[in-house]
Amino acid sequence: MSATTWGRTTQLTEEQQHIQRLARQFAMDEVLPLANELDPIGGKIPPTLIQRMGEVGFFAIMTSVEDGGLGLGALEYILVTEELARAWMSVSSIIRSSMLPRGLSVEKRAKYMHRAVMGEYLGAFSLSEPDTGSDAASITCRAVLDGSEWVINGAKMWCTNADRADYIVVFARTSAPPTEDKRHLGISAFFVEKEPGGFPSGIHAAAARKIGYTGWDTFELVFDNFRVPADALLGDEGKGFYAGMSSLELARVHTAARAVGLASAALEDAVTFAQRRLQFGHPISEFQALRFKIGDMAAQIEAARQLTYAAARAIDAGEKCGALASAAKYIASEMAEKVTSEGLQIHGGAGYTTDFAAQRYWREARLTKIFEGTSEIQLKILSDDVLGKAPGTGR
Template identity: 60%
Template sequence: MSQDVIARAYMTEERRAIQEQAREFTLREVLPIANKLDPDKGEIPMSLREKMAEMGYFGILIDEDYGGLGLGVFEYCLVAEELARGWMSVASLIARANNVPGMEMLTPEQKKEILPRVARGEWLGAFAMSESNAGSDIGNISCRAKRDGDSWIIHGNKYWCTFADGADYLVVIARTSPAPEGKKHKGLSAFMIPKERGKLPLGINGAPIPKIGYHGWKTWELSFDEFRVPADALLGEEGKGFYLATHGLEKARAHTAARAIGLARGALEDAIAYADEREQFGSPISCFQAIRFKIAQMATEIEAARQLNHFVCTQIDTGGRCDLEASMVKLFATEMAERVTSEGIQILGGAGYTTLHAMERYWRDARLTKIFEGTSEIQLRIISDRLLGK
């Protein structure tokens, strides 16, 4: 789809070059692998991760002093949209370097040692916060960590920890002290746990959660059985884990919106190509008004989501407040993505309901974007609370 309609105020020549480079990379490297591996629930190959590292995608938000690209959230989301057009899991993988909670809590010495490795794709993280009874309700976390001399002992369960096996470290949120009455968010702490890539540490057991989509990597249920970590595994201040977990939510929601837009764009582009080729009653179906209007509506909704996300990214990069708009774009883009990908399946007809086309992958993955990083219902609550008061 042509990007000429993008507002000139947002798209500089440098950004257009980054976008075009990411688009070419996705069509050349990501999409063929996704089409091959996703139907069999295969995992993102290390060879692709190495190519992404060469492109600098793991260091987009990392300062140049540490070997990163030193760019902003705008560029981060430009790249994420393009990668998601090929495979959303790959667009999500770059967040395991650019936006893992807790990295801002590293000491200057730790940053010098760790961040160059992150930028090279050698130190990727997984976030263990959610539990079976604590999704958006972070204050309901029951996993515990208690101090024992020079160590902490973690006990409890975590759910929805994507990439727990492939990551080089885990960031775990656990309760270290009872919550005061009416302040459930207090008393939570964060821990950084280094681990061997491809394995879970001894003392942490886990099982992959069966999913209908978001293939390319595994999502885990984890069990911590009196798991001991050194005192310096604590990230930031004790009892301030809630603030660490919620820091940068605007960035995460903009990234999710970008992924949703990429999925929707993949559906649109594939639908246009199919409509031009598929003939019925002696004409390509792209000649029929019903199909043409579907495509016009799809394209309009995608562009509306993209423009709102460009505004949110610009606000983040310039230090402006945008928690309201970040929730709006997360809500709008993800709801849009499910509608657009569903319409894409309708345009392809029976072919769209097969794994022979990427359309069903876009649809399955778009459905998830309405759930993670705060459900649509949570976004509606945030928006309404800001507009109407709590």
């Protein structure tokens, strides 16, 4: 049983296995060569690849058939994610950017839906701030209604794809919270439309200097008396925090799938290298210490994969699964950092060069422990689920 097939097809329907094979072939044939070429020089995802992804249907997975999508579920979505992440995590992430935000008007959804399912209308998400990450209820960016327009002022951080996006969902405080323990009230979400390729007047942007995740840029944004029309408000005023948090179950399972894909890549590349690399007259794959290392990597990947699949199935069943999604995200991301590090170790000195992708998997796996809620945040959610919240701590 090879490292490329072990466990992947467990309890999957024939249609799901077909989707998985399609994503795998696309990732190996069209994504991996670009990743190997562009990542070492900080290159970005080419528009031609995004167009191809739209043609294949990767942006339409969870959109209803009535809206022009494929009408599939979270499990199919993360099957595709896992295979794309095996090639380049940036590409496995961009498929999420086509999901139009909740609260968008019927008219705008009808206007943009066809382009979104083709990957021709992509968005960015702007919640975190330079001093506010995990505690999203503490944001200080403000929006004030001035006649028929909202005026936004403040700084945002970690807004990926903001430059190339067609719109940015921006979270800002529109009223003071009633009490300290209800800081999440008074936060609103705004649909900020823009031309892709730059930023409108009133938004100043600076790209973050990242060590990985290089397929697209991530920005700090400063809003300086930036004006949007009153109808840019998404949903009810002051209820934007709920909208932002409502998507986290899927987002965390999506991250778990990305982590599993990265770890699978590390294992597959390590196996290939170990079978070719000779030491003391033998392939290093014949040495027991290394064989045990590879066996342990495979077991850890499979455990995280099946937990991730279980969380996706729970989402598709309409179950409340915040703790399960957090468990999948925590286990998969922690596993990915360890497995990709082991993969680099098996490559020896070669793994510490950009001639091999082992270092890319390692750099990008480290990020999965941070975004969509750090590992520490996932442990808080899980411990609260088991023990209940500690009284009086607010934490």
